[in-house]
Amino acid sequence: MIVSKSRQQIATPSMLLAQNIRISRILKDTWQVDLIMIVSCTVAYMIREHLIANNYVIPAIIPTLLGTAIAFFIGFNNNQAYDRWWEARRIWGSLVNDSRSYARSLLNYVEGDQTTVKRMIYRHIAFLYALKTNLRGGTNDCNVRYLNDEDRSSIKGATNLHNAILNLQSADLQMLSKNGHIDGFRFIEINAMLVRFSDSMGMAERIKNTVFPTTYSYMTKVFIWLFVVTFTLVISESAGVVSIFLGWLIGFVFVSTQINGMNLVNPFVNNSASIPLNQITRGIEINLLEMMGAEDIPEPVKPINDEYVL
Amino acid sequence: MIVSKSRQQIATPSMLLAQNIRISRILKDTWQVDLIMIVSCTVAYMIREHLIANNYVIPAIIPTLLGTAIAFFIGFNNNQAYDRWWEARRIWGSLVNDSRSYARSLLNYVEGDQTTVKRMIYRHIAFLYALKTNLRGGTNDCNVRYLNDEDRSSIKGATNLHNAILNLQSADLQMLSKNGHIDGFRFIEINAMLVRFSDSMGMAERIKNTVFPTTYSYMTKVFIWLFVVTFTLVISESAGVVSIFLGWLIGFVFVSTQINGMNLVNPFVNNSASIPLNQITRGIEINLLEMMGAEDIPEPVKPINDEYVL
Amino acid sequence: MIVSKSRQQIATPSMLLAQNIRISRILKDTWQVDLIMIVSCTVAYMIREHLIANNYVIPAIIPTLLGTAIAFFIGFNNNQAYDRWWEARRIWGSLVNDSRSYARSLLNYVEGDQTTVKRMIYRHIAFLYALKTNLRGGTNDCNVRYLNDEDRSSIKGATNLHNAILNLQSADLQMLSKNGHIDGFRFIEINAMLVRFSDSMGMAERIKNTVFPTTYSYMTKVFIWLFVVTFTLVISESAGVVSIFLGWLIGFVFVSTQINGMNLVNPFVNNSASIPLNQITRGIEINLLEMMGAEDIPEPVKPINDEYVL
Amino acid sequence: MIVSKSRQQIATPSMLLAQNIRISRILKDTWQVDLIMIVSCTVAYMIREHLIANNYVIPAIIPTLLGTAIAFFIGFNNNQAYDRWWEARRIWGSLVNDSRSYARSLLNYVEGDQTTVKRMIYRHIAFLYALKTNLRGGTNDCNVRYLNDEDRSSIKGATNLHNAILNLQSADLQMLSKNGHIDGFRFIEINAMLVRFSDSMGMAERIKNTVFPTTYSYMTKVFIWLFVVTFTLVISESAGVVSIFLGWLIGFVFVSTQINGMNLVNPFVNNSASIPLNQITRGIEINLLEMMGAEDIPEPVKPINDEYVL
Amino acid sequence: MIVSKSRQQIATPSMLLAQNIRISRILKDTWQVDLIMIVSCTVAYMIREHLIANNYVIPAIIPTLLGTAIAFFIGFNNNQAYDRWWEARRIWGSLVNDSRSYARSLLNYVEGDQTTVKRMIYRHIAFLYALKTNLRGGTNDCNVRYLNDEDRSSIKGATNLHNAILNLQSADLQMLSKNGHIDGFRFIEINAMLVRFSDSMGMAERIKNTVFPTTYSYMTKVFIWLFVVTFTLVISESAGVVSIFLGWLIGFVFVSTQINGMNLVNPFVNNSASIPLNQITRGIEINLLEMMGAEDIPEPVKPINDEYVL
Known part of the structure; x- marks a missing residue:
């Protein structure tokens, strides 16, 4: 019913920074759902007007109960989605912290053989880019610089x-x-740092590979649709043709919140709520290169139009 | 009242991947409950029509209050069920991470005696298959390949x-x-890895063996039934015979959400929300064999009809 | 008002396994509370019928608001109670895992002096039984087998x-x-295992000795009573003498949920939601004895009538 | 508006044990708030009766919406307060566990120099009393026994x-x-134990020193007051002078729950929900002295009138 | 619509201590939002009065449903915001604990070379000031005292x-x-302490740099506005011109709670809910200097007017 595929193709692959989002953007993100709701509301209005008319009253208790129940279900979905998103962020935060400790240990605690130290730090940057590419998709060209031929x-x-x-x-x-x-x-x-890298990488893969129970998001969509239709049937009695607009409006409140949550559920997928892996990886890269006293340090990843960070 | 046993026999033993589930599937999963609800609604409608009639009004406050209360209880059940499910997933995620660190340590940190190293890694794959079989049930044939005669x-x-x-x-x-x-x-x-394997295996057993407090799910079912009956009694006044359908519809919203949650509560049981142990175990198997430079590496577990992963 | 003491004496000391609980059991568990509610509802009905009559309408907003508020408070109580219960289960899960790692380490990592190893593992089983008895109460006879005279x-x-x-x-x-x-x-x-045993035992004692803030459960009971009375007053206007039954019915939904939660709050106390310490301790005992290659291994604790596990 | 200072002076400094609290105690704890509510309700009733009269209906939707919203906010406050309280309890639970492990290690793992061992265990008891006094306030006389002159x-x-x-x-x-x-x-x-003592002591100080965001509790009080006034305005239409009582009654449900939560928010402050530091510290003291084989072991802290534990 | 920028400029950079906040302060914090709401309510009232009049009833179910839904969304936002705030506080609590353990270890476990010990402890104070300045902004002058020329x-x-x-x-x-x-x-x-410092510093940076999903706070503001407008439309029927005031009043309850939450979301930003980094850093400074037996120890950071702590 409510298609979410094509919406993701439109969305930009990055963390949203702008404080005030234009309503137009949200409508663009939800236009298919909006269309379905408006059509449903119109049909509901027509049915009531021409078939049911004043024969009997549709009980207002139905949308009221559905509304409360749906608010709970959306709340549940959003909580779990946010937890996945925040866990993903924490995992990459651990990668930042452990990468610094790893480089600090290698640089200060190894006596002699600075060639191996340098190789191990460079190789770690390559590790991060490989992990990022695995989570995000895309071609893996960036880490060529940080792996020698033998490794490759x-x-x-x-x-x-x-x-x-x-x-x-x-x-x-x-x-x-x-x-x-x-x-x-x-x-x-x-070695403790290597184990922690292994943990972080596996945890990120876990979030990426575990599908959020599909029944939850699917059923929530069905219930919202049910709610919008019964709501329109009820209010069309008193609100007339405006009830089509009101039905969509209330539906929009629920649908957009549900979609917000579902945008967080796969935090490595390219959408406006995505974890800014490019920025974080580059940040670690800069940290490590500076610690090694390297020259030719790349620039941080800049927000695009002050709106997004990749 | 609401029987959940036979439903589990129908369900396929795997994680659901499909984004859009056919309504027919859900109805198939809940047909017994649906039947009970429709019969109850019909009886309620008949009682009202023929016995109570217009003698007095059944207060709408009853289903309203019950609806709010039930939404809370279902929310509670779903939260705890999801936590069990996600903890189960995290436990197997830890097994992935620790298995890699275990193999990495053995392969790189042991000087000489590569026979023992190889045996210990092979034996670990057998350990995972044994644990999987213990959690999932089924015959234990897969790990024969990874244990030598002495071990067996x-x-x-x-x-x-x-x-x-x-x-x-x-x-x-x-x-x-x-x-x-x-x-x-x-x-x-x-040894730290062996301790972590011991922890993960015990945690998985704990989730498998601890029954979710049965009173919760049972009482919720009873309350939903109570709600559906009083709801039908109330709306049949204005909605007539349609109230049987509406009673079932609203009841379906609550019942299907409750059943969704209860499907997560035992994440190693074979149903559509099950943790895909086959896929995860095979994934570790492939990782470890590749790290050992083994040939004859098995294929990853593929989704069935793009719908399920075992 | 709502007495919970004598209810606990009736309840069986074990984890409930049965999927479908007879309503008769629940009524047996709550009969005192039910009685209080029915008396209260009757009094409320009488007062309305004979004193208030049709002088003025008691506002339906009062039980509605109380109902929503109470649903929140019961939800709060149940969440905290469940967390205590699940934490208790996790603590005993840790004891399982650490006991296995402890025995595995002693058996494999100690060179010579297998007498001490054996004594230390036997003594650990005694430790578990002593802890169990401390948490559950009862005479401490079972561990005599596992302590030598000197220790005792x-x-x-x-x-x-x-x-x-x-x-x-x-x-x-x-x-x-x-x-x-x-x-x-x-x-x-x-030694790390001994520290973890010390942690687990202290955590279990903490849950046992910390009283759940008494005001919460007490006030919730008072509020439910208040709700039942005002609810009966309101609906008796339209529902007549049936309102006594309806008042009890709605009250029962809230009361039984509250009591469910409060059964979890002290997870080592003997009631139907209790952690099955007997079964868990025996399970560890069997594991350790098998690892030592002991003979004369006791049977696992069996469920009683497929209903309970001690 | 709702003053909480003087209430705390009345409250006894300890954990409440009694299962059934007399209503009189609760009224004593909340009499100032009760007074404010009764006065506000009376004024609201008078205004309606004499100024507004039957000119127009005050919409019942206002207290309904406020009631739902307030239930959420009180739920939020209570959840965070309970988490602080339970964390405080867990911290002191860790102190119990680590103290035992600390003494066990010193007594068994140090070869010779039992004088230093004894001094270090005695000094640890002094550490606990010093920490307790710092969290609770009061004069610091109890640990004199456990520190020698040099230390002091x-x-x-x-x-x-x-x-x-x-x-x-x-x-x-x-x-x-x-x-x-x-x-x-x-x-x-x-040393690991010393680090854990340092962690626990810092965590307890953190809870003591971090003010729960004052705007939350303050705004909740203001909103409850707003709710009580609008509620009285609405129901006085039908309930007459009884609405003053009903307004207070409903307000009391919300206020007493809010105050319950706020009693948990500072778990080291002296009130009826306080963590029983005296009892816990004495418990550790007894454990350690027994482990050392000391004589002249003090008695456990006894509940006062079976009602409180300090 | 609801601008939050200029509000933050007014707010003082510190943790609020005062128990009772003057209403005037809250109005000062929210005056822009209040203005927008009052204008919206007035327009809604005018539209109803002059355009819609008595042609048809606007269904009260709309603001009721929106109100419940918004209460959920605000609850969600507040929960996540509080979690960020409390995590930030815990991170700085860890810095306190680890700093003490770090200094204690250096002072007691290093044999000879007290010059390096002293330098390492001084340098750690500089580290804390540098981290604080990075999180809070402002010029970095305070740590000059604690770094020698070479380090600088x-x-x-x-x-x-x-x-x-x-x-x-x-x-x-x-x-x-x-x-x-x-x-x-x-x-x-x-070294373990250095790793923990690295973790804490990275965790604080993570909270600072991760934007709370902007769609959540933005949509909540839009929904509150929608709610206020429909609410005013509904009650203006019975409440007349007072409905402008009532619309603002109810809106204020939701808006101020939402703003409270959003004040916690960036706990290092300068506002009334900010973590008191100055006070904490100074506290560690005093602890470490005392442990070193230093003279010339600075004063603790004092609350300003008993209202704020920087």
Whole structure:
């Protein structure tokens, strides 16, 4: 009934920054649903006007009860969707924190062999870009700069690129330890970071791959439609033809809130509520490069028209 | 009153992927409840029409109050059910992450004795299949490939197969340590993974074995039935025979939401909201085999008709 | 007003398994409250009929508002009660997981001195039984089998039996370490389990000893009573003597939900929502004995009449 | 409008145990608010009777909407307040658990120098009393018994007494380590407890020092007042002078729930919902003294009149 | 429609302490929104009076349904906002706890080289001030006292000042370890604190940089406006010109609650619900200086007029 596919194609792939959204944008996002509601309301109005007329009163208790129930269900959906979104944000926040601790440990606690240290930090940036690309989709060109030829050929063919990169880090860490550049205590500290990267990457994949129970969003849409139709039937008695507009208006309140929530449910998908992975990854990149004293540090990701951040 | 047993027999054993579910499916899932509601509504309508008639008005406040109260109770049930479902998903997410870290540690941090390393990783895949089978039911044939004869005879007769397998891992880990293939620090890191496997397996068992307080779901069903009957009694005054349909319709909104929630409450049981253990376990299997450079890697579990994932 | 003491004496001491509870049971659990409500409703009906009559209308807004408010308060109580119950379940889940890891570590990581290992695992089963008895009440006879004479005389007189047992474990662990049966790394791993046992036991005691704020449950009962009375006053105008029945019916919906919640609030107390400590403790016992290769392993705790698990 | 200061002076400083609270107590706790409500209701009734009369109907939708909204806001306040209270209880639960693990480790893992061990455990009891006094207020006399002269002069003048005591523990721990009474592994285990004490003490201070956003409780009071006045205006039409009583009654339901919540918001303040710090601290004291085999062990804190625990 | 920018300029940059806020302050905070509502209500009243008149009744069900729905949405917004605020407070609470453990470890566990210890503790105070300034904005002059010239020139030009400071701490820690002032165990304990500082700083940055989904607050404002207008249209029928006042009054209840929540959403921004970073940072400063036995300890941050804490 309420189609959400094509809406996502229109939406821009990024976190919305603007405080005041034009109503026109929201209508653009929901025009298909709006159309369905207006048609339904019109039909309901016609049926009442021509078929039911004044034969009997449709009880107002029906839309009232449905309205309360739907408010609960939308609230439920929005809570779970927000939790998924915020967990996704926290996971990438952990990646930021652990990346800094990882680089700090490598730079300060490894004695000698700065080549391996540098390679391991560069490779970590590649790991982040590979993970980002896996979550967001798109071609994986950015991390070419941060992997040497050996690494690139070694991970070629891996179905899970970022996991393969993590594997290389462990091999290098073991080498550092065997060659006496770090002792057991420092080995443990740096390995702990690799385990945390593994956790974060798996948690992000979990959110990406777990479908929010489809019955919830589907049933909520059906109930909203039911509500809009009965509501129009009830108020058309007193409000006449305006009831088509009022039916849509009240329906719009519920539908747009439901759609807001469903936009958060897949936080790595490209829409206006998406986690700004480009910005976060670039932020870590800049941090790590600065810590290494690198030159030629890229610019932060800028908001587009002060409206979006990719 | 509202029987949920036979419904589960019909349901397919897997996570639902389809965005739009046919109404026919939902009706098939709830036909028994629907029947009970329609009969109840008809009886209520008859009683009113023939016994009560216009003697006095049944106060509309009764279904209104019941409706609000039920919305709360269903909300409560759904919240707790979703939490159980999501916790189950997180537990298996942890198994994914820890399995990768476990294999990464074994492959990179053990010096020499790659036979034991290989055996420990293979045995871990068997552990996952044993745990999956324990949670899901079914015959346990898949892990035969990953256990050698010695292991298989050693765990024979254990009531808790996966715990017995974990025990074997500790014995091998101790052997690696005693023979000098790992030092104390690496011993701690790998043992930490075994402890985490023990935690995850126990948490999954806890969700499986703990019955959601039965009074909640039972009372909610009773209250919904009470609501539907009083609702029909009230609206039949103005809506006539249509009130049977309307009574069922409103009841359906509440009943289907309640059933949705109760489908999540046992996330390892075979129904449309089930955690896709087959897919997750196979995913880990592929990851670990790839990390070991194994050939003959199995295919990922594919969705069936783009609708389900086992 | 609404007495809950004697109700708990009737209730059976165990987790309810049955999917469909006979209404008769629920009425048996709530008969005192039901009586109070029916008397109150009757008095309210009489007052209206004979004193107020048709002098003026009692505003229906009063029970409507009270009903909404009470639904919130009951929701609050139930949420907190469920959280306490689920936390109690998770604590005993942790005890399961940590007990297995503890036994696995002792059996595999200690070189020589299997007598101490055996004693420490047996003593741990005694620890669990002591904790269970402390939480549930009852005589403490079951763990006699798992403590030797020396231990028993050593902990005699301790006010906190399970804490005293834990103390003995640490002494043995230190002895194992001093005699060279474990190194520092293994010492840390096993001691971590003792710390986790200490945490779990303290958390269970916390839930047992912390009274849920009494004002909440008391006020909710008062408000429900107030609601039932005003509701009866309002509907008796149109519903006549049936309003006594209707008043009780609506009151029953709220009261039984409130009582459901309050049954969860003390999850170690003996009632139908109680955590099945007997079953869990026996489960760990069987696991550990099997891991030790013991013979004469006890049977799991069976549900009684397929209805309850102790 | 609704003054809460003087109420707290009346309230007893302890956790309420009694299951059934006399209504008289609640009225005593809320008499000022009750007075304000009764006066407001009377004024509202008079205004309606003499100024508005039958000129026009005040719409019943106003108190209905306000009532629903207020129920939400009170629910919000109560949820956050309960979370603060329960977190406070969990923090002191952690102190119980960690104190036992701390004493267990010191008593069993330190070889020789039992004087220092004894001093460190005694000093920990002093730490708990100092923290309790800091959270609760009152003179700090109880811990004199547990600090020697040297310690007492060393921490004199410290603004944060319990932090200063913790500092002394670290110094002693380092001394134990330097003198070879513990190795590095045991040093880490005991130091971990000191870090956890530091965490718990800081978390308790955080709850004590963070004011619950004042606008929430203030606005809720204003809205309740607004609700009571409009409610009285509406029902006085049909209920006459009784509406003053009914206005207060409904207001009382909301006000007493709000006050219940606000009693939990500062769980270390002296009122009937306070965490029983005296009882908990004494409990730890008894545990530790028993573990040390001390004589002259104090009695547990007894409830006062079976009603309160300090 | 409802502008929130200029409101924030008026608000004072600190945590509100006063229990009773003057209504005048709240009106000052919301005057723009109030104006918009009053104008809207007036227009709605005029339209009804002159255009619609008595032609037909506007259904009261519309504002009733909108009111319930909005109460849900505001509740959702407030819950998420409060969670952000409380998480921010917990993060800074962790910084307090970890700072004390960090200083305690350095002071007691480092043998010799007290110059480095002192420098590392001073530098940590500088780290806190740098983080505070980054979160709050403002010139960074306070930490000049706590960084030596070498450090200051070393971190010059870093885009993330506090991360650069943390880097220096790791370098010094490594130096302490290499020169034999701490062993591996103590190295791990102190490094754990640096990792926790890194986590806390990243978590605070995450809250600061993540925009709360803008559609939520925007849509809620639009819905409140819609509600106020339809509400005024409905009640103007019976309440006449007073309906403008009543429309604003009910709107004010919703708007002020929504604004309360939105004040919490960015807890480091300068407004009346802001986390008192100045006070917390100064508190840590005093703690650490006292632990070092420093003289010339600054005063705690005092509330301004007993109303605010910066």
